[in-house]
Amino acid sequence: MTMQQEQSRHARRFGLPIATALVMGNIIGGGIFLLPASVAPFGTISLVAFVVLTAGAIALALVFGRLAEKHPATGGPYVYAREAFGDFAGFLAAWSYWITTWVSNAALAVAAVGYLDVLIPVHGSLAATVTAALVLQWLPALANLAGTRYVGAVQLVATVLKFVPLLLVAVGGLFFFDTDNLGPFHAGDQSMAGAVSASAAILLFSYLGVESAAVSAGEVRDPARNVGRATILGTTAAAGVYLLCTLAIFGTVAHDELVGSTAPFTDAVDAMFGGTWGGAAVACAALVSMVGALNGWTLLSAQTPYAAAKDGLFPRVFATKRRGVPTVGVLVTVVLASLLTVYNYVAGSQGVFEILVLVTTFTATVPYLLATAAQIFYLLSGQSHRVDRGRLVRDAVLAGAAFAFSLWLVAGSGYAAVYQGVLFLFTGVLVYAWMAARKIKAARN
Incomplete structure (x- = not known):
């Protein structure tokens, strides 16, 4: 067997189902298992925030679909920003997205250990806790290193397994729904608008991941057609699950x-079926959900x-690709996430870790803003490939809505996160200066 045949055996481009599973799996991590309790203090008015956010997320998904038709290449928002505004904008999108992925992976692993502890007690020993967190990070990384064929298989299985218990609560809750459980429509001392904004601030980041198919466009079959479809299907399905699960638990x-x-899902399962087995069931579902999210986010962390x-804006070693996967990017990302995880546990620096995670809620929106601005630029400059006037108007409305949604994400991060996130983001300027200088020097030689 030749090297090329070996590579193609392990590398397989994603079809529409796998690309959709990637979007759904990355949007739905572990947050869904706490969201209903988080927004309950605001009353059922929080469901209004869900609807508003879903509309914004779908607008963003549609914009990514349009941009993928124009630039069907790996990198997603990085590619769109660079093509529209040049190298520096592209670098900022890539740098901020990369920060988001590896810090988020560390956070996911730490959260997953909490659910694992329900099934296999590990928190009694620091060594066992750290080992469990590292294993939860490295197993998805190994699946990635094995090739895109295995990444897709793991993602599809994890998505199916995580949706079984979620749909059980969402659909089963309809048969046990009691309006007396709903409580007030508007709870607390805030105005209705304030309650919607406050609950939206909690829910905003549940939709991060809509860009997943666009970032991996180079690994998707017929990306100009399938990236947009996968993005819309995955985002809509995830939003539907969020809304139905929250409504079912409210009732x-x-x-x-x-x-x-x-543990709102545990309480709901126990209320519907009796007994105390809900805790273990929800822990299993959350663990599968987070492992699936880690699998998908690990791939995305290397793609940008x-x-x-490849464009000379990151060290050349990151362009190394085997079996369809940027192997160096995967390794560097998992090592950084592992070091952050160990630091969190060993130093007991919960405050520092929470600050870093909060910063990622800001850094994740930078590529969104740049990508939607790129779409607006194309429309205003007449570079859109669509010539139908009606489609141009619809695209303009969608781009405006997606840009507003992205700004809302920034506002929801809070002043501290934006302040610290800007500092974190601009540390990359030195990296850009170094890479840009090397690029010019190489051109001269």
């Missing part, structure tokens, strides 16, 4: 109990640096 768990709940490295 099965008494409002006063839900406000203080630390890969695209930037």
